[in-house]
Amino acid sequence: MYLEKVLCRNFRNFNEVLLNLHPNLNIFIGANGQGKTNLLEAIYLMATADSHRTSVTSELINWEQKKALIQLKLEKRNGDLKLACKLSGSQKEVEINDNPLRKVNELLGYLNVVLFSPEDLKLVKEGPANRRKFIDLEISQVNPYYHHLSGKYDHILKQRNNLLKNLREKRFKSGKNTDISMLEIWDEQLIEIGTKIIKKRIEVIKKLKILARLAQRQITNGQENLQIEYESSLDGFNEKLKENETAVIFKQNLVNNRDKEIKRGYTVVGPHRADLMLKINKMDVRKFGSQGQQRTVALALKLAELEFMKSETGEYPVLLLDDVFSELDSSRRKTLLQIIADKIQTIITTTDMENMEGLRNNSYKIYHVNQGRITERG
Template sequence: MYIEQLELENFRNYKRIKTSFSKNINIIYGENAQGKTNIIEALFLCAAGRSHRTSKDRELININSSRFKVKLIVIDNSKKKEIEYSYESGKKQILINEIPIKRMAELMGNLLAVIFSPEDILIVKEGPSLRRRFMDITISQLKPSYFYNLQQYNKILNQRNNLLKEAQEKKSLLDTLDIWDEKIAWVGAEIIIERKKFIERLCKISKKKHYNLTDNCEELDIKYKTFLDEIDVENKESVKNKFVEEILKNRRTELKRCVTIAGPHRDDFDIIVNGLPLKNFGSQGQQRTAVLSLKLSEIDIIKDETDEYPILLLDDVMSELDNKRKSYLFNNLKNMQTFITSTEKDYFKEFQYISFYKVKCGEIINS
């Protein structure tokens, strides 16, 4: 799988461009604030259905316009596929081969992508929401049904929370709470099982990669944290029943606080190096290396699951890595289309199969 062509219209600082890419390594270089990251953002948007920088599509519109469009031509198993993402008047539209999709889950898997940017260190340093997002983006690309379950879970969660609030004034609504408990537990069990399986695979692969990256000095471990003590990934009924039991235990507290206490919306995972939590005890360099291990493992998981390499998007990360980690990263780029943004061009000249694209003031020049 690789991206053959990109077309942008009124996207960020680009008014209208169309450019073709190499199926190997593409270096997007230029001075700061010229639009390099905007290219990465547009590509990722068509893979994940959302920007990695903002949750608001209106922020992607060129300042002199009221709409934007991103269009990709993707080659997948020698067949051309067209993905178009547009936004106008508060509404987004996504077309696959000129046919509008009815729900976002239909986009998932059409373009497999892994993104690595300096902000990804926040996966280690910040709160659980970023770690849940990391899990959800990867699993959703592999299993569109998982993305659909996430959407359904959030809808049910909001409806259940509203019910808890409204029941303060109208006690008769409590009679319907058991129905919502069953709904949220069924969908939540699906999410928990998929996350558990993903983290187990991620831990196994990233442990080896991190060991190599650190000259066999650091052992990386990843532990999934959810509200259930034991999870049988082969028995959804059991997970669902335990979910319901936990809900019933929390009933009195939930009615006081008017919020759903237990569920995958509070999941997290610990990143541990040599037995210590990396968030609390790791240096900046250790945290960055751990994230690199996670991202490289993400590539392997996608390849194992789909028998295809994802598109790799590296946004200004080369300046964050030392020479050893740069070399290790480049050794992992074989057979995979890669986009790298950088202010420097000379560093990449020694490598083979590289195409250069200079970005200046919202224009791309293939050099």
Template sequence: MYIESLHLKQFRNYKQLSINFEDTVNVIVGENAQGKTNLMEAIYLLALAKSHRTSKDKELMNWEEKQAMISGHVEKRTGPLSLEVILSSRGKRVKVNELEQRKLSEYIGAMNVVMFAPEDLNLVKGGPIMRRRFIDMELGQTSPVYLHDLAMYNRILKQRNQLLKDWQGSPNDPGMMLEVMNDQLAEAAAKVVHRRLRFLSSLEKWASELHAGISRDAESLELGYVPTAEVSDDTDMPTMVKAYQDSLLNKREQERRRGTSLVGPHREDLVLKVNERNVQTYGSQGQQRTAALALKLAEIELIGEEIGDYPILLLDDVLSELDTHRRSHLLNTIQGKVQTFVTSTSVEGIEHQTLSKATVFEVANGAIERLERGV
């Protein structure tokens, strides 16, 4: 798939923009704070109906404006598609082929993207919340059911946390109410974790192969999941539900004291091992970056396998953060099969055949000009 055209109105520093892209590599150059990342954010938002930089839609609107619009025309293996996201003080609206979608889960997945930015290099050594977000965003693009299950889990979790908070400051035991919520949370948690484990099993297949290539077969990568209950890949759903019920029961007193839920997918983590050692704890910076790169490249292959169409790749100022070997491996992997957007302050020093015939756009103060072909 590829995005053929993008239209922005009152989005960030773009008052109005209409631009056409090539289906191969598009390089966006310009000084800092001119709008390169804003353009990438717009493409990301068009796919996922949310920003990767902020949770506040107000920040996405041009200064003192009350509404912003992002729309685009996408070509897919199954045919053309028009997408639109409208942001306003009244909320968010999304459309597919001009038909408004009642739920975001019905919208997400129409267009698939993989974003790779400098902060993603901290995916391995950063906190668990980064890795959980990575799983949720990528799995959600290929599984609307997962998004539904996750939303249901989060609603139950919010209610249960409020119950625990109220119990923390009261001598009254919530009794039956807590038991009912435990059952609801355990069932919702099992659905989320079951899909996460299946996703990570598929992701590992691609990531381990790509990691071997980047490391020149010197290292092996394994992915693991750290649950808060006694569950694994081969645990069936009834057993998984029972495991989370038991874990919630065991943590009852701790949760009462702390006033919050300590069991469930919101507390779980992805672990990466290189040569059977935890790379998050024991790996060098180079090993951590190689693992992060392998995960991102694996996303591309996994989405392509799941939906039969490669996603759009957004490389936001990340090439300058990679050494020559890792940068070359990244560009060799995506060459000729993935529409790619690359941002950089300059095209100088980027020497690779994948970029040699790229279409180059220059951004200055929220305006974009298409330059002559060739870097």
């Protein structure tokens, strides 16, 4: 798939930006604070129904305006599509081919993107929440049902945690063990939805780890072997368990941690506590990897995500590269450009062209971004 046209009206620091994009490479050059990331944010929003920078919709609207609009024309294998998102105050409305959708989340699955930005180093280096978000978002983009499951799980978890807090207080006041029958009802729901989430994650990671291993070898000339494993928080869990067996293990874990959970007032086991183990040549790269190794692993994960989406949907997503060329060495830059050449529409932002020396073999368009105005270089 590729984006043919992008219109941003009153989005962030734009007044009116209309772009006719190149089907392969699009390079946006501009100094700091001119609107490069804003453009990527607008596109990302159309893929995921969320901004990657803020959860506050009103921040996306130009300070001097009340409403904003993003409109995209998307070319897909089976025809073209018009996507629109209208922002007004804290409201978001979305349309596909001029037909309004009931819920914003129904936008998921039409435009697929992979965003890679310097912040993605967090994916490797920082806490497990970043890695869970990566895997969940990746699945959600190609499987909106998973997105629904994951929302439902969060809701159940919140209710269950509230109840645990109540039980903690009651026990504290009375000094006695309290009635846990309500908790058992929440347990069942948590297990039912949680088990589905775990199974889907395992299925996806199985594919992803092969793709990421290949990508890592490609970027490092075969020097580094990347190994990815799902780290469950459940005692006794292994990947070979069937769905009903996983449910039994999940239940056992909840029962075994009953006391601890009431003492702490929150749920201590479940897919919301899982992680991804990332190893290079047997070393835990999350903890011990050098900055460059961690960056390479982040890149390998993103490249694996591209291939994964291709395998799920039949076409490559649009790749958004926010200012990452300056962070990669020249051989990694070259490999990256080779991978995307002529097959993946890519939108690159950069502050200067210095790092783009490997471009010779690609066809591309260059744009200048200056104070919210974008002009195509003739």
